[in-house]
Amino acid sequence: MTKHLELVFLGTSPLAIPLFFCQCPICESARKHPQERRTRASLAVIGKELTIIDPGPDLEQQLEREKLCRPICNILITHWHYDHIAGLGTLREVNNLAKWKPIEIYVPEEVEFHFNQELAYLKPALNIHKIKVGDKLNLQDFSVEVIKTEHIDHSIGFILTNNKRIAYLVDTTYPSEETRKKLKNLDIIIMEATVDELVTTIPWQNFSLDQALAFWEELKPFNKECIFTHLSNHRWINGKLLSGLTIAERKKIENDNPGVSFAYDGLKVLF
Numbered sequence: 051m052t053k054h055l056e057l058v059f060l061g062t063s064p065l066a067i068p069l070f071f072c073q074c075p076i077c078e079s080a081r082k083h084p085q086e087r088r089t090r091a092s093l094a095v096i097g098k099e100l101t102i103i104d105p106g107p108d109l110e111q112q113l114e115r116e117k118l119c120r121p122i123c124n125i126l127i128t129h130w131h132y133d134h135i136a137g138l139g140t141l142r143e144v145n146n147l148a149k150w151k152p153i154e155i156y157v158p159e160e161v162e163f164h165f166n167q168e169l170a171y172l173k174p175a176l177n178i179h180k181i182k183v184g185d186k187l188n189l190q191d192f193s194v195e196v197i198k199t200e201h202i203d204h205s206i207g208f209i210l211t212n213n214k215r216i217a218y219l220v221d222t223t224y225p226s227e228e229t230r231k232k233l234k235n236l237d238i239i240i241m242e243a244t245v246d247e248l249v250t251t252i253p254w255q256n257f258s259l260d261q262a263l264a265f266w267e268e269l270k271p272f273n274k275e276c277i278f279t280h281l282s283n284h285r286w287i288n289g290k291l292l293s294g295l296t297i298a299e300r301k302k303i304e305n306d307n308p309g310v311s312f313a314y315d316g317l318k319v320l321f
């Protein structure tokens with residue numbers, strides 16, 4: 051275990067903000083103010099090693115932005131959706147050009163077959179480990195417990211333990227009792243709140259902000275702090291993606307809900 055680690059929120063959204071097809075006030079504001087831009091949700095854990103959770107399609111620009119010019123040692127994957135894995139594609143080049151050692155990559159066992167099919171060319175760059183709910187991993191800097199999220203059949207989340215205990219839950223709706231029992235005595239729960247408001251009759255595989263806040267109310271007595279991420283900054287109402295909360299409205303939610311904050315790209319937290 052390494053004493054002091056740093057978490058860096060490389061990205062904090064399921065979609066790029068601004069969305070290229072959207073002219074809503076949130077996207078227009080992000081066009082004017084680069085600090086309001088969001089890239090696809092991903093987390094870096096920095097200690098003796100560099101670990102990336104979910105290398106999404108923005109991986110290269112995120113690492114460049116954060117000046118993380120060093121070998122990636124470990125990758126953890128929550129599930130096989132584009133916004134969480136599309137950065138894998140470039141790692142073969144890094145292996146070829148920068149001569150990094152193969153990266154230890156931990157993937158849900160159900161999706162390992164992708165590395166024998168469309169990603170076979172990546173295999174020299176990776177040491178692939180299949181993981182499942184209940185597994186415990188001991189990385190050099192911290193340990194990891196694998197927990198189930200309610201998003202798709204194989205989706206998982208992680209509890210990272212070092213000096214602090216941190217849960218990373220993207221993407222998910224209200225999790226099973228088995229997972230909820232694990233969400234205790236945590237210093238930080240990093241939780242998704244994908245859309246600001248959700249009005250639909252179709253079953254949805256992600257939290258709205260209201261649902262995420264309600265879940266945090268349930269978790270609050272047993273845990274210290276909650277950081278929301280995977281924020282589309284839009285509402286989803288009867289099949290339409292509409293503008294979401296402004297920065298001032300988010301600040302009000304933070305003030306009204308002690309312990310809650312919203313992540314932004316580049317946010318750093320000591321671990």
Ligand SMILES: [Zn+2]
Binds near residue numbers: 064133134220221280
């Ligand atoms: Zn996602």
Ligand SMILES: [Zn+2]
Binds near residue numbers: 292
């Ligand atoms: Zn928009």
